[in-house]
Every structure is written in C-alpha cells, then in structure tokens.
Amino acid sequence: MFVDKNQRDWDQHLPMLLMAYRSAEHESTGYNPARMLFGHELRMPCDVLLGRPEETFKNTNEYISHLKERMLTIHQWAREKLYFSSEKMKARYNVKTSNKTFKEGEMVWLHNPQRKKRLSPKLQYQWEGHYKIIKCLNDVIYRIQKTVGV
Numbered sequence: 001m002f003v004d005k006n007q008r009d010w011d012q013h014l015p016m017l018l019m020a021y022r023s024a025e026h027e028s029t030g031y032n033p034a035r036m037l038f039g040h041e042l043r044m045p046c047d048v049l050l051g052r053p054e055e056t057f058k059n060t061n062e063y064i065s066h067l068k069e070r071m072l073t074i075h076q077w078a079r080e081k082l083y084f085s086s087e088k089m090k091a092r093y094n095v096k097t098s099n100k101t102f103k104e105g106e107m108v109w110l111h112n113p114q115r116k117k118r119l120s121p122k123l124q125y126q127w128e129g130h131y132k133i134i135k136c137l138n139d140v141i142y143r144i145q146k147t148v149g150v
Contacts, residue, residue: 019044028085029078036078039071102142106133110144 022034023042034042043052057063102108109129115121131144 028082030081031074031078036074039067039074099139101139102133102136104133104136107131107147108133108142108144 019042023032023044025032029036032041034040055066057066107130109127110131111126112128113121113126114124116124128146130147132147133142134145135143137143
C-alpha cells in the first residue's frame with residue numbers, strides 16, 4: 001500500500017510503519033507492543049514538538065522499582081486479557097462446529113483437495129465418493145473403502 005508503482009521504495013517506509021505498529025493498541029492484549037516492552041508509550045513526533053508531562057524520580061533506584069512494578073502490572077493484565085480473548089475466540093469457533101459421529105457401514109464422502117496443473121483450484125472438485133466406513137478407530141479417525149457403482 002505504501003510502495004511506488006515500481007515497488008522499489010518499500011524499505012524507505014519501514015520505520016514509519018514499524019512506529020505505527022509498535023504504538024497501536026492490540027485488541028488481544030489491550031496494550032501496544034512498546035508499552036509491553038518498555039513499560040511506557042513511545043515518544044511521538046508531536047510529543048517532541050508540544051511536550052509531554054514527564055515522570056520525575058528522586059534517583060535511579062526509585063525509577064527501577066517503579067518500572068518493575070509497572071511492568072509486572074502490565075504483563076499480568078495482558079495475560080488475563082489474552083486468556084479472555086482466547087476463550088472468546090474458542091467460543092466463537094465452537095458455535096459453528098458440531099460433533100458429528102459416523103457408524104460402521106455408513107456411506108461418506110472423502111475431502112481430498114488436490115490441485116491439478118492449469119486448472120483453477122476454486123473450480124476443482126474437492127470431494128470424492130462414495131466411501132463406506134469399514135471401522136471406527138476413534139471418534140475422529142475412520143478406516144474407509146471406496147465403493148463402486150453407488
């Protein structure tokens with residue numbers, strides 16, 4: 001999106017794109033990568049021009065203890081947010097899934113997405129059939145056999 005028509009200037013845009021990425025809040029953690037790594041927001045060009053309130057500390061030890069405490073809080077919060085985010089994604093995924101079980105002797109189709117040269121993959125058949133279930137090895141693995149003339 002940020003390259004010229006000849007696509008030779010992409011490397012000149014990397015610093016700007018990386019700064020944007022590192023300062024953007026991620027939905028899954030609730031923090032931006034810079035804050036997760038450094039414990040504070042990045043100084044943006046507007047902060048340099050207009051100024052930003054700085055935290056003041058009496059000495060280095062006070063700064064280190066404050067930073068350590070802040071980093072522990074940020075990481076704990078991010079872990080919790082990641083856990084809830086993954087649970088939310090899992091629930092959203094599981095809504096569309098079903099526990100379909102098959103019995104021995106049932107007829108099924110085999111999903112076999114093979115690409116053939118010079119043919120569009122979107123228009124190729126991805127299912128083969130008819131197959132008969134010979135044996136149920138467990139709840140997701142079945143031994144099948146191709147049937148003829150069904």
